[in-house]
Amino acid sequence: MKALDQTSSLFWLLVSLSVFIESLRLGIGTLHNPGRGFLTLGASGILGILSLILFLRASLKKEEVKAQPFFAGPLWKRILLVLIVLILYSRLMPVLGYLISTFLLMTSLFFILERKKIVSVFVSSILITFVTYFVFSKWLNCQFPDGLFGF
Amino acid sequence: MGFFDNILYGFQVTFQPINLLFCAIGVLVGTLVGVLPGIGPAGAMALLLPATFKFSPTSTLILLAGIYYGVQYGGSTTSILVNIPGEASSVITCIDGYQMARQGRAGPALGIAAWGSFIAGTIANVGLMFVAVPLARAALSFGPPEYFALMCTGLIIVTYLAQGSILKALMMALVGIILGSIGLDVITGLPRFTFGINELTDGVGIIPLVMGLFGISEIFVNLEESLEREIFKARIKNLWPSLKDWAQAKWAIIRGSIIGFLLGILPGGGAVIATFVAYAVEKKVAKEPERFGKGAIEGVAGPESANNAAAGGSLIPLLSLGIPPNPIMAIFFSALMIHGIQPGPLLIKQNPDLFWGLVASLYMGNALLLILNLPLIGMWVKVLKIPYKLLFPLVLLFCLIGAYSLNNVTFDLYVMIFFGVVGWIMRKFGYEGAPLILAYVLGPMLENALRQSLLISQGSFMIFITRPISAIALGFAFLMLLSNLFPYFKKQREKYEEFKE
Numbered sequence: 001m002k003a004l005d006q007t008s009s010l011f012w013l014l015v016s017l018s019v020f021i022e023s024l025r026l027g028i029g030t031l032h033n034p035g036r037g038f039l040t041l042g043a044s045g046i047l048g049i050l051s052l053i054l055f056l057r058a059s060l061k062k063e064e065v066k067a068q069p070f071f072a073g074p075l076w077k078r079i080l081l082v083l084i085v086l087i088l089y090s091r092l093m094p095v096l097g098y099l100i101s102t103f104l105l106m107t108s109l110f111f112i113l114e115r116k117k118i119v120s121v122f123v124s125s126i127l128i129t130f131v132t133y134f135v136f137s138k139w140l141n142c143q144f145p146d147g148l149f150g151f
Numbered sequence: 152m153g154f155f156d157n158i159l160y161g162f163q164v165t166f167q168p169i170n171l172l173f174c175a176i177g178v179l180v181g182t183l184v185g186v187l188p189g190i191g192p193a194g195a196m197a198l199l200l201p202a203t204f205k206f207s208p209t210s211t212l213i214l215l216a217g218i219y220y221g222v223q224y225g226g227s228t229t230s231i232l233v234n235i236p237g238e239a240s241s242v243i244t245c246i247d248g249y250q251m252a253r254q255g256r257a258g259p260a261l262g263i264a265a266w267g268s269f270i271a272g273t274i275a276n277v278g279l280m281f282v283a284v285p286l287a288r289a290a291l292s293f294g295p296p297e298y299f300a301l302m303c304t305g306l307i308i309v310t311y312l313a314q315g316s317i318l319k320a321l322m323m324a325l326v327g328i329i330l331g332s333i334g335l336d337v338i339t340g341l342p343r344f345t346f347g348i349n350e351l352t353d354g355v356g357i358i359p360l361v362m363g364l365f366g367i368s369e370i371f372v373n374l375e376e377s378l379e380r381e382i383f384k385a386r387i388k389n390l391w392p393s394l395k396d397w398a399q400a401k402w403a404i405i406r407g408s409i410i411g412f413l414l415g416i417l418p419g420g421g422a423v424i425a426t427f428v429a430y431a432v433e434k435k436v437a438k439e440p441e442r443f444g445k446g447a448i449e450g451v452a453g454p455e456s457a458n459n460a461a462a463g464g465s466l467i468p469l470l471s472l473g474i475p476p477n478p479i480m481a482i483f484f485s486a487l488m489i490h491g492i493q494p495g496p497l498l499i500k501q502n503p504d505l506f507w508g509l510v511a512s513l514y515m516g517n518a519l520l521l522i523l524n525l526p527l528i529g530m531w532v533k534v535l536k537i538p539y540k541l542l543f544p545l546v547l548l549f550c551l552i553g554a555y556s557l558n559n560v561t562f563d564l565y566v567m568i569f570f571g572v573v574g575w576i577m578r579k580f581g582y583e584g585a586p587l588i589l590a591y592v593l594g595p596m597l598e599n600a601l602r603q604s605l606l607i608s609q610g611s612f613m614i615f616i617t618r619p620i621s622a623i624a625l626g627f628a629f630l631m632l633l634s635n636l637f638p639y640f641k642k643q644r645e646k647y648e649e650f651k652e
Binding site (some may be wrong): 001004005007008012015019022026030031032034035036037038039040043046047050051053054057076078082083086087089090091093102106109110113114124128132136140141142143144145 | 328
């Protein structure tokens with residue numbers, strides 16, 4: 001945990017410094033009439049102090065308990081793949097429309113999580129796509145993009 | 152209108168077909184969410200919220216309350232049968248609930264959990280009716296300094312009660328305040344921290360934020376592990392607890408209800424903490440504490456009552472003061488704001504249909520849950536058997552739909568994915584999401600109250616000390632912060648004593 005705490009505290013210190021500088025730029029006003037950077041200046045200032053305390057506390061720890069590696073689970077690569085698929089979906093949904101992009105999303109997710117027979121993956125994906133489309137779009141009136149093909 | 156007239160009026164509102172339907176959908180979805188790991192109550196509420204836009208705020212609140220109650224009920228099923236808590240508020244139920252199931256007493260464990268939840272929910276409703284109205288009346292005299300102090304206290308309590316490091320929880324609360332300030336400044340109307348992105352002018356949406364921090368990150372954590380799990384296979388019988396079970400559990404239910412209700416009202420408190428306190432109390436007062444951990448029915452009854460009572464109690468600060476005491480109530484708060492209702496002391500007076508309709512719906516929801524949970528337990532067990540390989544893609548899709556349908560912009564999807572990764576990394580580094588969400592919601596109100604207070608006092612911070620309520624609240628918060636240093640001083644003193652010897 002020591003190394004993790006050191007890294008994260010430095011990250012938050014950096015964030016607090018950036019927010020502090022930006023708050024000053026936005027203008028903190030006066031005590032009589034506080035400006036739009038007033039609260040964030042205070043919040044980032046305290047965040048910076050707390051980050052420093054966390055860093056010092058972690059650094060001064062004598063015992064180094066063997067920290068779990070960051071990618072602890074054996075299957076962390078799955079997360080990376082799922083993440084890529086989710087970003088692609090967000091990018092493609094306005095272009096391809098809900099039906100096509102959701103079908104592609106579900107197919108990819110099923111393949112990533114378990115390599116099954118293609119037919120069963122396709123059937124499950126089509127079913128889920130149409131059921132969610134009718135529930136959310138037709139019944140609950142959510143407005144999904146039509147995309148290039150108009151559906 | 153008198154007290155009983157108000158209750159009758161509330162039932163008239165609840166018995167409208169649309170509200171009854173929303174109550175039933177809410178408790179069903181809530182139980183389902185409670186049974187299944189992954190999406191969580193905040194995620195489920197966020198998912199269904201966009202679907203309520205064309206309905207009244209009363210119906211929306213009834214739906215959300217149903218989900219919140221249902222989750223507390225449903226969470227116990229997985230704790231007892233699989234030893235995996237469906238929700239954080241059912242973690243403690245695993246200890247004795249699963250042991251009871253292993254001894255062939257899954258039925259009485261599920262039964263007492265359902266009955267305990269029902270009784271506790273009813274007690275909390277009565278408390279809600281008696282406490283919320285006078286508190287709202289008293290809150291009418293509160294000004295910006297009192298609100299600022301109360302919100303500060305709430306944030307300090309939520310960090311103090313954090314399960315991990317208090318220092319990290321405080322840091323997360325500050326990050327939440329900074330996140331909440333993204334968008335247009337309320338007083339000057341000018342943008343800040345938007346990085347030139349137009350979509351950020353309205354700020355970071357609470358739905359993508361919650362879905363990302365709780366829903367997506369939970370799935371990422373699960374994806375790292377094996378997707379297999381063991382389901383309890385024995386037949387569940389005798390759902391009605393025996394007279395002996397009732398005799399053992401009755402005081403645990405009463406104690407759990409009172410503890411849950413009181414901790415629910417507390418800003419920063421909530422169902423999770425209430426269950427831990429209730430379990431500790433039961434173990435402490437038990438004649439044979441060694442039974443705990445080996446299938447003691449009080450170990451199920453106490454915490455399960457506490458989490459339902461806390462759900463009712465936590466509505467009080469929101470409905471009477473306009474201050475959400477925990478992240479779930481922050482979603483309620485956002486739902487009210489989306490529907491154009493300003494939460495605060497005038498809410499009950501100006502929207503009696505909403506308040507009394509909600510109170511009556513809680514009675515209705517409790518009864519529905521009891522009816523649903525016991526006979527339908529077989530169905531919930533079947534739901535448990537849905538493989539994660541099918542469940543996770545579905546939950547991911549629901550999160551995407553929920554985040555998108557709020558504003559119909561893909562930017563919200565990116566925000567959700569971003570916070571999903573942030574939430575996953577936060578878990579790895581030992582940071583909690585709850586203080587961040589609460590501070591994110593309270594941040595703009597906190598800033599308003601601070602700036603208004605300073606305008607009133609012409610720049611003097613003494614306004615927070617000269618007014619009794621704010622002075623007491625801030626003094627309490629300060630003492631809580633200070634109490635964190637006691638263990639450090641004690642340790643130093645021990646070291647000094649050792650050195651002296």
